[in-house]
Structures are given as structure tokens and as C-alpha cells.
Amino acid sequence: MILGQRVGRTRLWFRGYNNYALQQRITHLLKFVSQHDNSRDDKSWAPVTRLALDSAIATIESVDNNSPPTWLLVRLCSKVRSQTDAEKASHLIVTNLPYISPDLRPPVLILVVHLLSAYKVLPSLDRVVKLFIGLPIFHEYWHFNRLLRALMQYTDSPTDGRIVGRLAVLLLKTMTERELTLTKKTYRFLLQNRYVTMELSEELRQRMIRDKIVPDRAHLESFLRISANRGSVHDAAAYAREIQTVDRNRQVPPHVATSEPAPSNATVEYLSHLVHEHAQRTDLVAFFEWSHAQRFPFRTHTTLSYTIVLHALLRKGAYPLALEVWERYRKHGTRKLRLDPVALGVGVEVLARSRHPDRALVLVDAQRTPRTAQVPSSVVTRLMRVLAATNPSAALRLWEHMGILYGTAPDAHAFSIMLGAARCATLNGDSLAGAMQELGIPFRVPFSRRPATPPSSSPSSLDRARRTSYAQLKRALVSSEGDMWGSERAWRRAYRIFTDALLAAWPALAQVRAPAHAVRASGDGAATAPLRDLGRFLVPRSSPVENEKADAVSAADDDGPPPPLLPVHTHAAGYCPSFAPDDATFRAAVLLLGAARAAGEIPLVLAWMRALGVVPRTRTLAYALVFWAEVSVGAPLLERLRGAHRGEYVRFVRWMEEWVGVANVPDDAAIGEAMRRVDGMRRGQGQKQQLY
Incomplete structure (x- = not known):
């Protein structure tokens, strides 16, 4: 913290x-x-x-x-x-x-x-x-070293860390094939970044072993920090022992990390201890208030200490108490304390969770000045994440207007929150407009307006557009659109935004084929499903030969050459330059499709994920299999007639095994846990745990 x-x-x-x-x-x-x-x-x-x-x-x-x-x-x-x-x-x-x-x-x-x-x-x-x-480049190793340092220099978020980590691993493997040297400066530059991934650190560790490089104390400290942050207790203990060995061999006393540490302050350390040791809320605030009355060095009226206390109260769910502390901070901060991006994000979450989203919106908007019109994206996404669980319609409207209001472009994390908000809106209840739209009957939402035309570049039109967007966002805070997002179902619009962004950035994804096909439209038609399954069994949709050809085409797409390397700047309207999807983004898309009873699209989403080289986590695949079983498994008798190895569910599982390996396919325990979470989500228990 x-x-x-x-x-x-x-x-x-x-x-x-x-x-x-x-x-x-x-x-x-x-x-x-x-x-x-x-x-x-x-x-x-x-x-x-x-x-x-x-x-x-x-x-x-x-x-x-x-x-x-x-x-x-x-x-x-x-x-x-x-x-x-x-x-x-x-x-x-x-x-x-x-x-x-x-x-x-x-x-x-x-x-x-x-x-x-x-x-x-x-x-x-x-x-x-x-x-x-x-x-x-087969001899000039310095070019690769400079490129690696260039990639890591601008990595300042977990999303950047995952993307840069994957590219860095690709570069390191290329250097290994060409027998190019990795300098100690590059080792240290890569390892010192806060957002370095475990895959990249492991690749660097293995490369040190292959190149017979003895890691110095700075390298070991970085490995220790990475292992501790990822919860690898045994690896962290091993690195700590190696550091002690280095200190003994040098005959110098152990010292602190080479990177500049946080200022030593007993009060701040104790507050941090209370955060992580499940202390009572009153104990945390009581110590905080006591320290205010003490003289130096026990004063804690700093932005850092306030932020630690507020963060702890949010974790413990003490929202009214957090609001009291926040009010004290703002009253004190008008004279001495300034609001940095981290404190601003915590304050926005405190106000939103205390049922004052309008004040949170005013706080964010107050940060815009003529000199700094852009609000940090972390603050906007934090507000969006809170609204996604409490008021999904407001979260979706914030997504819609975040660019023109705050100059913030959505990244992978913002896409995940948007998809999660659409899922919550879908689960909150069906609206009349949504039901009429699903039946194919045109229905205009009352008081809805036509989409606004894109504003021109003149200052007056931009100001007018900002005022209009801000007014729409304020209205969304007090009224809910149900499962609608404007004049369209929330899940349909969110999924369309997601797919448009993917296909605009990577046009070659349009050629990717789904590895399996659903045998029914949704998991709701259990009563009539056997009759439909019998009809499909007697009159197959396609012959086995055609299925094999389709599989061959899909395999060719997976194993074929990558998309064109030349970056073009003429994209479709849905293109977002800062969007690079990760596992969490695709998991949010899978959960959205499952909640909307559109699980038939899940195989195609995972096929896109595979084509982009995104490595899935086990729970992402487990959610996909849970939803896929609802639309791919037929009646028991028909499944026996088809054969044990010809069903669409089995086809999808085999495709997963080819992708991630048999050992990484979810087992019964993982699928059971996913089923429990999905059931809780559908029963209304999944709004607090966002599942992404």
C-alpha cells in the first residue's frame, strides 16, 4: 500500500x-x-x-x-x-x-x-x-537490450506489465536462439519494475542459469520482491537465504533494498499492520485519532496515513466510518494536504460506496483544470468499478462519456469493468423494452434521445458536448435503465463494443472459426430441448466430413501465419488504441455471454483469445465449460447414440487440451467451484463479488 x-x-x-x-x-x-x-x-x-x-x-x-x-x-x-x-x-x-x-x-x-x-x-x-x-540481427546484441529497456521504461500498470512481459519473453527467447547477450544493466532494469510478471522473472532466472551469471544482491532483492508479491512463499524464503549468504560472504551487515525505501515511520508501519492483520475498525481509527494528539514523531495527519486508514476501512466494509474520516481529511486538506491520484481514487470509492455517487462525480470533475484536462484513468475506472456493482446503468454511461469528460481512453481493465457492468444490468432484471426487443418488436424507450452527432473541434461545441454528457451521467446516477443501455440491450451493446474493438485492432480475427457449435440456443429450454435434439440427430446440420473440414480450417487458422505486422491507422469506428485484452477481459466476456444466455458464442471468444496469444487462467476455462455444458450437452440417450467422443462438449474440451495442455484443463474441483459461483451470480449473490 x-x-x-x-x-x-x-x-x-x-x-x-x-x-x-x-x-x-x-x-x-x-x-x-x-x-x-x-x-x-x-x-x-x-x-x-x-x-x-x-x-x-x-x-x-x-x-x-x-x-x-x-x-x-x-x-x-x-x-x-x-x-x-x-x-x-x-x-x-x-x-x-x-x-x-x-x-x-x-x-x-x-x-x-x-x-x-x-x-x-x-x-x-x-x-x-x-x-x-x-x-x-544476429550479432548486435545491444539493439535487443535497448528494445527491452524501452518496453519496460513505460510500464506503469498491471495491464502494461502483462503485455510487456509477454513481448519481453518473446524477445528473450529470440535472443537465446540467436545466442545474443543480455547485459546486467538490462537484467536490473527489467527486474526493478514493479509490474514485472512471474513469467518474465522466471525466464530471466532461467537465462541467468544458462548463461552462468551469478545474480548480485540487487537481482536477488528483485526476485525476492516479485516472489513475495505473487505469494510464492518458498521462493521468497530461498531468495532471502541467498541474500543472507551474499551478506556473509562480503562480511558486511545486511542493509535495506538498493531501491529507495519508504520513509521510516513507526506510525505508518503500525497502521499498515492493522490493515493486514484483520484488526477491528474501531482499533484502527482509535489509534489514528490518538496519534493526532501526539507530538512529533507520532503525527499522522499526512496524505499517506489518511489513505492507509481509508483503504483499510474500505476493505473492512466500514463505509460510514470511512466517510467520517474522509470528511476530516478534506477539512484538514484544504489548508495543508493535497489530493494525489491515489488519495483521489480512494476518496472517490469512499463517496460512491457511502451512497454519495453524485459527490464522487463532483470530486472527479473538480480535478479538471484548463492546464490538466485529463483525469488519471485509475480514478475513472475505480469509480466505474464501484458503480458496476451498485448502479450498472451509471457505470455504462460513465464508460460512454469518459473520453469526452475526462480525456481517458479505456484500457483492458476498463473493458472488463464495462462487460461486468453489462452483466450486472442483465442479471438485475428484464425490462419491458428489452423483452419487446428480444421478440423483434420495435420499442422506443421513453424519454430517450437520438444518438448525439460527433462534436466538432471548436471549443464551444466541445464545451457543449461536455455539458450534455455530464448531464446524462448525472441523470444515470438517480435513475436506472434496467437491462437496457440506451435503445439496446446492455449485454448486446457491451458485447458488440468488445468485438468491434477486437476486430478493428486485429482484422485477421474475422477469419478465426469457432472450435465447437451449440446444439441449442440457450440453457433455458430444458423442457423442449430433447425434441430439438432428436430433430437435429435425425437430420444432422452437417456431415462428419464437413465437420472435419471445418476443424481443419480452424486448425489452419490457429497454426497459420500471424496477422499482418504493419500497423494501419485507418480502423473501424470501434478501434481503441489503448485496448490490449488480457485474461480478465476475456473472462468478463465469457461471464457476460453466460449471464445473457448466449453461451453459444463462448467458443469463438476463446478462439480469439488463442489467436491473440493470451494465456487463460484455469477459472476462465472453468466458467466457459460450465456455460458451454448448458448449450452443448443433449439428452442422455442421444448422447449415447452419438457416441462418447462425438459431442460438441467433448469437441470443445479436446480443443482446450490442444491449446493449454491436458494438465491445464479444469478438473472436476475447478468446474464445481465455477458452478457454485455461477449459481450465486444468478441468484443475486454475485454483485458484491464481481468474478472478474
């Missing part, structure tokens, strides 16, 4: 520093290019540098039979100000990569990785890294 407070307090500063560092790298690369490329003497391209980015790109693309010089491509990177700009600039560079000198291609691509990482354009980042691996 203390480390999270310190990281959150400085995250905005690091973003500004990263932008400054990016400009410095562009300047250094321009100097390097000028030494190796004589095209700088060509003055015909000089007017292009004075244009805006879009105009410069249009001018370059309009020139036929004359590729732009490398220095111009690098220079245009300094004009990037947004995710869209970063994607356009990277597309321009990659398109002209064949015309760049072979010696300059690695550093130019590394600059593109810096650019995409700084602006969180994650899908294009994946493709550029694969393109870098395709370069004939």
Missing part, C-alpha cells in the same frame, strides 16, 4: 518526464542519422517540417516515386501529441522501412517502440516488436 501510494503520487510526474525523455531520444537519433545519412543535405523536404503532423503525412504520401528521408521520419515523431498521432507516425515509419538504410532500421524501430509505449498504443506495439524480430 505504501509503495502504491508513492508510485501513484509520482505517476503524473513520470508521464511528463517520459515525454521529455522521448523528445531527447528523438534529438539524439537525429544526430545519429545525420552522421550516417547524406540525405540531410536535401533541402526539398525542409518545408514539410513546418507543417502539422497530418498535413506533413498527407504531403509525403502525395509525392510519387520519392521516399522521404530517414531524418524527416524521425523529425515528425516530435510532433506527436496523442495516441492517434503516435499511431499515424509509426505507420508512416513502418511503411517506409524498406527505404531506410539497414543499419538505421533497428534504432528507428526502437524509437517507434518508445513512441508507441509512451502513448499506450498497445496493439501496434505488439506488431512492431514482431517486425523488429524479423530483422536480420
